[in-house]
Amino acid sequence: MDLKPRDAKDLCDAVAWAAAEGEALDIVAGGSKAALGRPERPGRKLDVSALRGDIEYEPEELVLTCGAATPMREILLLLEQRAQILAFEPPDFGALYGLAPEGGTIGGALGANLAGPRRIKMGAARDHFLGFSGVSGRGEEFKAGGRVVKNVTGYDLPKLVAGSMGTLAIVDRVTVKVMPAAAKTRSVLVFGLEPAKAVAAMADALNSPWEVSGAAYLPEAVARRSAVDHVSGAGASVTAIRVEGTAVSVAARCEALRTSLGTFGAVEELHSMRSVKLWREIRDVAPLLPDTSAALWRVSVAPTHGPAVAAAVPGADWFLDWGGGLVWLATPEAGDASAGPIRASFGEGHATLMRASAGLRARVPVFEPPAPGVAALNRGVKAQFDPRGILNPGRMFEGI
């Protein structure tokens, strides 16, 4: 029988009961990321989708508080009315998981610590997660953080909970930092670069004073799948550099970038709508989605190391974001879907199997296996927050 708490009090009761019975819970809000993580799922669902709404939005204070299961769509619409955004550019993985678009909740985006191309300038979900209240696996309600943008009172538990995939606590209310939306966006495209050269060009742009907010590289075969004609019709690889800001500022910065990037290859500019469309594709991994049978990897490494990760699986489709520091790879599902060569291709970093069949996700570690010392700390943290192991057990790591 599934449980569906109506409010925080219900949630607390439900978890306290489950803790007492040692009954593991499969925590679901929007269900948009059900296929993310290891396939091991307890039989009893805890549907938290009712813990939504009750939005307290204060644009001048740059904060928004709401129920954790509030649909992302609702929040983004509200912010748009005041020309504000979630600066970490949460991706919409509806298409990636073969679901309807925009089905995610704010709690889900925080719980998975997602971020789009703007990660390099503005941080990930973790960096915008200011506070929450929730229930630990002990069935105790607690809160952490605050409702102001600058706060160092006590441990930064929002950071710990961000990306913990519901394995440490069930969050019922969250406070996030919001930021002004830029008035204008434009991109400079550089055509025909080899991967290493492209990373050098992106580094040149990112190391300039022009406040670049996106730097991605699409090999020719991947660029061809873009819905933006300048990109798909390029007949060459595309290196894209984004700037955002006021009209005057964006124009001046693009001009400077065209001059410096012109030394790497032929350049062109993408304006407003086309630029927005291209970065949405990159954010949502659209160019790698046509092959629905492939396994999808998301690899975070030092930017200069991106090309080496891409080269680890000859013949695979891939592209780079974050100036080279984020590699998206689509590999055939056979065997370990190249988990071995991918994870052996970097020393520092982490590879996550973002989409794969349940069978593959059972065979291959979905999240990067931590070093033994870190794994021991992870187990210790889990044991403190959820001693009975009832919150999404096994979703991230075996035994956690």
Place this chain on the structure above:
Amino acid sequence: MLTMPALDQAVLSRREGIVADLRAIVPGEGVIDALEERRAFESDGLSIYRAIPMVVVLPSTVDQVARVLKYCKQGNIRVVPRGAGTGLSGGALPLEDGVLLGMAKFNKVLDIDYANRCARVQPGVTNLGITQAVQHAGFYYAPDPSSQIACTIGGNVAENSGGVHCLKYGLTTNNVLGVEMVTMAGEIVRLGGKHLDAGGYDLLGVVVGSEGLLGVVTEVTVRLLRKPETARAVLVGFPTLEDGGNCVAQIIAEGIIPGGIEMMDKPAIHAAEAFVHAGYPLDVESLLIVELDGPRAEVDELIASVDRIARENNAVSSRISEGDDERMRFWAGRKAAFPAVGRISPDYMCMDGTIPRKKLAEVLRGISDIAKRHGVGVANVFHAGDGNLHPLILFDANKEGELIAAEKCGADILRLCVDVGGVLTGEHGVGIEKRDLMPAMFDEDDLATQMRLKCAFDPDALLNPGKVFPQLHRCAEMGKMRVHKGQVPFPDLPRF
């Protein structure tokens, strides 16, 4: 008054043996035993609290740190890490039965990697030292506490320090990519690296800001940023505090995120002007410095907008800097605000709450009432962009009862910050200073959850005990589940 953990007599009675054992791990001058030399470490920037450590150890390698911690764990000896000792909340206050572990010898920049926009440094490198190592190439490290000449990056990581540029560039936590850390058990772990996001549990995220309670940081990987093309500032005077506050709100509502927005109240303006003659208007109730940095075209455009917004909010004076000299002059008064206040008062204490900005005028009036009630003076400087308020309480410690009055005044001010929806500390940390005020913000379960995180890293509470948490509980006790099988009825929930 403040109570610290009861002295461990068993440890104190073994003192000589412990010193000898530590000497075997850290040879030469790395172990400081003489009383007069230990006295140099008796306090940090919160100098009203002092304690002479049992022994001071200054390791110079990670291996030494690991062996010292392992030894202390085995011998049940408490350890307090220390950077430069500029902390303002007593985080590095020594324990009389503990080892003070000074990280000053870890002072090397290990690797500068412009292609990946990061640097690897040892924790004893100063905050400014990082910028100095990369500025010739046009880069800098963004968080800039006023103490940046002296404070260490290890201390910054422990406190999650800020500065005047936080709203736009973030605090330490947003600018640190990775750390190497030694746990109390002597395990060396690496969290994060040159890549973004730690992957798995974000232990890096909780280690930053953990005030030296979770581990001893032995290496830090920081993000480097390219220096902005230009920076310009506006100096604006307002007839009331409300006008200044409204001006800040409107700047942000119009979508402008300045590099820095600082505000001072009348007593702070007067003290600063008398000290450095920055040319501040004296007939205003609040003064705002708004600095915009970035590409020249953008800065020139936005500075005009800020000037317009200031006038729309009743500014009585508004001046835009023409060149770096004038900009630095605007800042000179603000940057000297603490010593300036030090000239008009024998002693002062710096508070550090954060409030929702819209409550500014209400809170400043409240602070003024509180100060009157306790018979002390107060001047306010304010990181207005992010709502981080620094009331400076003015008193004379040599006068009977004034120190206690000042402390009570500080506690009341911080309670007021929490009451209006803010927090106890925006950048200085809890330490011992705000430790006993934690219950004003967190209830028992909130604190227990935080303390349990500590248990996962340091189950014997040997690393920096007595800081941050008002009460020490044994981990075994806190580990117990409150509910037991059968005691909680099946919850009355709708099912589907």
